[in-house]
Amino acid sequence: MKQNDNRFLEQEEAFIDGIDVSGRWNRMLLDRVIKDFSIENKEKVTAVPGAESFGWCYQCAQCVTVCPVDHVGDYGPRKLVRWVETGMDLFNDPNLYLCTTCGNCYRVCPKAVDMMKIMPAVREEALLEGFVPEELEKALENSSRYGNPLGEPARKRVDWIKTLEEGVGVPIIKSVGREVDWMWFVGDYPAYHPRGQDAARAMARVFNKLGIDFAILGVEEQSDGDSQRLAGEKGLFEQLAEKNMAAFDKYEFKEIVVTGPHALNAIRNEYPKMEGGKEYPVRHYTQLLVDYIDKMEFTREIPIRVTFHDPCYLGRHNGEYEAPRKLLKAIPGIELVEMGRCKENGYCCGGGGGGMWTDSYSIDFMKERLSDRRVKEAVGTGSKILAVSCPYEVSRFEDGVKATNNEGMLIVRDIIELIDYAMGGDSPNPVF
Ligand code: SF4
Numbered sequence: 001m002k003q004n005d006n007r008f009l010e011q012e013e014a015f016i017d018g019i020d021v022s023g024r025w026n027r028m029l030l031d032r033v034i035k036d037f038s039i040e041n042k043e044k045v046t047a048v049p050g051a052e053s054f055g056w057c058y059q060c061a062q063c064v065t066v067c068p069v070d071h072v073g074d075y076g077p078r079k080l081v082r083w084v085e086t087g088m089d090l091f092n093d094p095n096l097y098l099c100t101t102c103g104n105c106y107r108v109c110p111k112a113v114d115m116m117k118i119m120p121a122v123r124e125e126a127l128l129e130g131f132v133p134e135e136l137e138k139a140l141e142n143s144s145r146y147g148n149p150l151g152e153p154a155r156k157r158v159d160w161i162k163t164l165e166e167g168v169g170v171p172i173i174k175s176v177g178r179e180v181d182w183m184w185f186v187g188d189y190p191a192y193h194p195r196g197q198d199a200a201r202a203m204a205r206v207f208n209k210l211g212i213d214f215a216i217l218g219v220e221e222q223s224d225g226d227s228q229r230l231a232g233e234k235g236l237f238e239q240l241a242e243k244n245m246a247a248f249d250k251y252e253f254k255e256i257v258v259t260g261p262h263a264l265n266a267i268r269n270e271y272p273k274m275e276g277g278k279e280y281p282v283r284h285y286t287q288l289l290v291d292y293i294d295k296m297e298f299t300r301e302i303p304i305r306v307t308f309h310d311p312c313y314l315g316r317h318n319g320e321y322e323a324p325r326k327l328l329k330a331i332p333g334i335e336l337v338e339m340g341r342c343k344e345n346g347y348c349c350g351g352g353g354g355g356m357w358t359d360s361y362s363i364d365f366m367k368e369r370l371s372d373r374r375v376k377e378a379v380g381t382g383s384k385i386l387a388v389s390c391p392y393e394v395s396r397f398e399d400g401v402k403a404t405n406n407e408g409m410l411i412v413r414d415i416i417e418l419i420d421y422a423m424g425g426d427s428p429n430p431v432f
């Protein structure tokens with residue numbers, strides 16, 4: 001190779017070990033053509049209050065490998081930023097509704113790019129402009145009109161109690177007339193969805209057997225509103241939250257216990273931030289029951305391998321990984337095994353951030369649903385039961401079991417159904 005003072009500039013003639021690389025070996029130092037792009041679209045995003053961190057990304061790509069949507073498609077904050085820089089209008093693009101706000105990207109992002117703030121903020125603007133998937137719009141309308149996304153009448157919120165066997169009491173706080181230890185915030189899916197009601201009934205049996213002093217709000221309860229907020233409907237969230245807080249304030253209780261992680265997130269983290277909002281002591285049901293393990297009298301075994309799916313809003317968003325696992329391990333017979341992606345790196349079921357109401361819309365932009373992917377991971381552990389602790393997940397994963405032809409291989413059960421069965425309750429035998 002020719003040696004001279006300009007060795008790092010492209011040479012007319014260059015040889016390495018006798019191979020002619022003239023004009024090729026250091027071309028990177030020449031002027032290069034940079035692809036044109038405009039910062040206009042990006043500035044439109046970062047100008048929205050709450051979405052500022054979209055501008056902090058420095059393209060390191062750590063987020064892409066952990067994004068559950070990228071595993072079934074093409075996604076992640078790094079890609080969104082780049083696409084916006086090169087022309088995508090996020091305010092009017094289907095990618096706006098694919099993020100489930102699972103929080104895994106935020107966990108690894110060195111620049112604190114926060115999709116949990118960016119997505120709701122941009123979606124709020126898009127909603128005002130009328131860009132919203134039809135099925136999501138319906139869920140939001142239902143929430144506004146009926147106080148729940150399923151569009152069920154408020155008076156039916158307590159119908160599930162009627163199907164409980166005699167002797168299992170579910171007191172409505174209005175008729176209790178005294179302070180109770182626990183205000184049980186039941187939630188929409190446990191109150192209305194058939195599979196959610198199974199879990200609600202199991203919870204009532206277990207609370208009764210353990211002598212827990214509780215009551216529910218009954219027809220005064222509204223949707224917790226958190227998923228509506230993350231889907232971009234902040235005003236609706238505030239409306240629902242105000243009604244729930246007004247109901248809480250009418251009665252006396254020591255603490256709130258919730259069935260769902262989204263209610264936990266709303267009441268613990270979001271209600272106090274509102275104007276006129278308040279802090280309420282609140283726990284997820286697994287966090288309450290873990291204190292009662294020694295009092296649980298198990299009369300049945302569940303001799304089977306079980307794996308547990310961490311809900312994003314119980315785990316990553318609220319830091320609880322152990323209570324559900326301790327409960328599962330306490331049930332006689334259960335062998336608990338972990339999926340590769342668990343705890344801090346748990347894989348999203350696809351239901352968060354409004355994803356519960358965009359399944360038909362999102363599937364056009366993904367190879368498969370996140371819940372289907374997760375079911376395959378659960379089957380891969382050799383488990384027969386996929387245990388869950390979020391009311392969104394039972395129906396999502398049961399659909400996933402069917403969609404992936406795993407019927408007869410895996411069943412889905414809320415942890416409370418397993419506890420109830422093991423304590424001799426009416427929840428069906430999960431062993432097959
Ligand atoms: S991890 Fe953060 S900084 Fe890195 S590419 Fe993703 S969003 Fe950008």
Ligand code: SF4
Nearest residue numbers: 067099100102103105
């Ligand atoms: S919040 Fe979850 S789904 Fe959304 S971009 Fe981040 S990792 Fe992907």
